[in-house]
Amino acid sequence: MHLTPMKPAKLDLEKASHKQRLDEWFEDPNYVAEPKLDGCHYFNNAGKILSPQISRKTNEPVDKTNNFPHLVEGFLKANLGEAILDGEIYYPHEHKSYGATKITGCGAEEAVRRQQEQGWISFGVFDILRDPKGNWLYETPWRKRRELLEQIMQRLTKEEPCYHLVPVKRNRKRKFFEDVLKQGGEGVVLKYVNGLYIPGKRPMGNWIKLKTTMTDDVVILSFDPPEREYTGKAPENWPYWENGTPVTKNYYHGLIGSIAFGKYTKDGEMVYLGSCTGISDSMRKEFTENQDEYVGSVMEIKAMELTEDGKYRHPNFVRLHPDKNPHECVIEQEQELTKEAQGV
Numbered sequence: 385m386h387l388t389p390m391k392p393a394k395l396d397l398e399k400a401s402h403k404q405r406l407d408e409w410f411e412d413p414n415y416v417a418e419p420k421l422d423g424c425h426y427f428n429n430a431g432k433i434l435s436p437q438i439s440r441k442t443n444e445p446v447d448k449t450n451n452f453p454h455l456v457e458g459f460l461k462a463n464l465g466e467a468i469l470d471g472e473i474y475y476p477h478e479h480k481s482y483g484a485t486k487i488t489g490c491g492a493e494e495a496v497r498r499q500q501e502q503g504w505i506s507f508g509v510f511d512i513l514r515d516p517k518g519n520w521l522y523e524t525p526w527r528k529r530r531e532l533l534e535q536i537m538q539r540l541t542k543e544e545p546c547y548h549l550v551p552v553k554r555n556r557k558r559k560f561f562e563d564v565l566k567q568g569g570e571g572v573v574l575k576y577v578n579g580l581y582i583p584g585k586r587p588m589g590n591w592i593k594l595k596t597t598m599t600d601d602v603v604i605l606s607f608d609p610p611e612r613e614y615t616g617k618a619p620e621n622w623p624y625w626e627n628g629t630p631v632t633k634n635y636y637h638g639l640i641g642s643i644a645f646g647k648y649t650k651d652g653e654m655v656y657l658g659s660c661t662g663i664s665d666s667m668r669k670e671f672t673e674n675q676d677e678y679v680g681s682v683m684e685i686k687a688m689e690l691t692e693d694g695k696y697r698h699p700n701f702v703r704l705h706p707d708k709n710p711h712e713c714v715i716e717q718e719q720e721l722t723k724e725a726q727g728v
Contacts, residue, residue: 386445387427387513388583389436389470392573392593409592410558415574417557418550420593421508422570423474423484428507430466431459433473435488438617450492454504458544464536465516471509476548509537510550513581527577561594570688571595599686599702602645603710607675608659610634610641639672643701645685647713655715660685662700682708 395402409415426448427434433455435446449456452473475483487495487505499505512533514520521529530552537549552575553560561572571594579590614622614630624636634641642659649655663671671678682705687696694715 386438387429387434387436387468389425389427390582390584390591391586392591393586393588395592395594406592406594409574410561413554414577415557416552416554416577417560417572417574418510418552419564419569420571420573420595421472421474421510421550422478423472423508424488426471426473426488426507427513428455428459428467428469428471428509430468431456431464433507448488448492448495451487451490451495452505452507453496454499454544454546455507458540458547461543462536462540463516464540466514466518467512467516467536468514469507469509469533469536470511470513471507471550473505474508475503476506476508504546506546506548508548508550509533509540511581512536522581522583525578525580526575529581530577595688597686598689599684600696601682601684601705601708601713602647602657603654603713604678604681604683605644605646605654605656606679607640607671608642608644610639634668639668640675643671643683645683645699647715648711649715652711658695658699660696660699660701662702667701678704680710681706682710682713 395406425436427436427445431449432447433449433452435448437446438444439446473484473488478484483502484505487498490498511526512521512529515532516536521532534549537547540547541549553572557572557574564570564572574592574594576590579587582590611632612635614624614632616622619630622630624631624633626636633639640663642661643663644656644659646654646656684702684705685696685699686702687699689697691697
């Protein structure tokens with residue numbers, strides 16, 4: 385059975401109705417708040433460290449068990465049997481996922497070598513999907529799952545301190561959210577204490593993800609071609625094919641992929657800062673048919689934050705900004721650019 389994580393619903397804090405609901409959830413004792421760990425999502429499935437992503441080669445979950453021998457050994461010593469833990473591979477001292485990605489993204493031998501040099505990575509556990517006896521817990525309310533998880537984690541952390549139980553805040557949740565952001569954290573997840581675990585879904589009112597966002601005006605530099613090969617789920621049911629290969633919808637219809645953008649330095653030189661997605665179908669068609677008209681114009685993007693090299697993390701298109709002069713889009717002092725970020 386392939387494990388599919390439940391996904392927190394996203395809240396648009398610019399909508400008045402969502403703001404009102406958020407106020408209600410912050411005050412509701414039936415909701416708790418968890419800090420959102422900025423790492424890589426994995427399951428510990430009976431001692432195997434498995435990604436939610438499915439390998440195209442094996443059609444099985446990507447297996448990174450050998451990358452983390454300390455986590456496997458601790459799980460086995462705690463005698464947790466068939467338990468499945470849901471959590472994040474991360475470094476607790478980091479507020480960015482860079483370090484975790486460097487460990488999960490390489491082979492087992494290199495992953496172990498890197499951890500021996502910079503410290504063993506942690507597994508932050510926030511849910512349990514199956515108990516040690518093999519009983520599935522999808523139909524069990526979160527509060528019951530949490531009680532069992534707290535008992536299990538007491539055993540597990542004694543055997544391996546790199547396992548961490550993600551804490552929950554039951555009161556003063558708004559202040560907790562603000563404190564997480566002030567400390568550089570990614571955000572929080574509000575969880576309904578009677579909510580069930582629904583794989584692959586985003587049930588509004590069950591889990592709600594609150595994250596940091598920023599907006600900025602940038603200059604459109606060019607339009608990237610779309611990815612050709614489709615790598616998503618259930619390729620056998622995908623409607624777009626070319627020469628026996630599933631291809632992306634944008635490639636099939638001859639549409640653009642992402643939008644390359646940048647800003648000017650104070651000396652008037654253009655600097656490439658990345659590419660954004662989040663484009664509606666209608667805007668994608670408009671950009672495809674009239675690319676020359678839009679290159680050099682201004683658009684607004686939203687992103688999680690600025691990265692260490694001055695780029696934008698997870699940028700998405702918001703809207704065109706035709707009333708703004710492109711030369712007003714100037715890199716601020718806090719955007720400290722590396723040489724790799726220079727040029728188009």
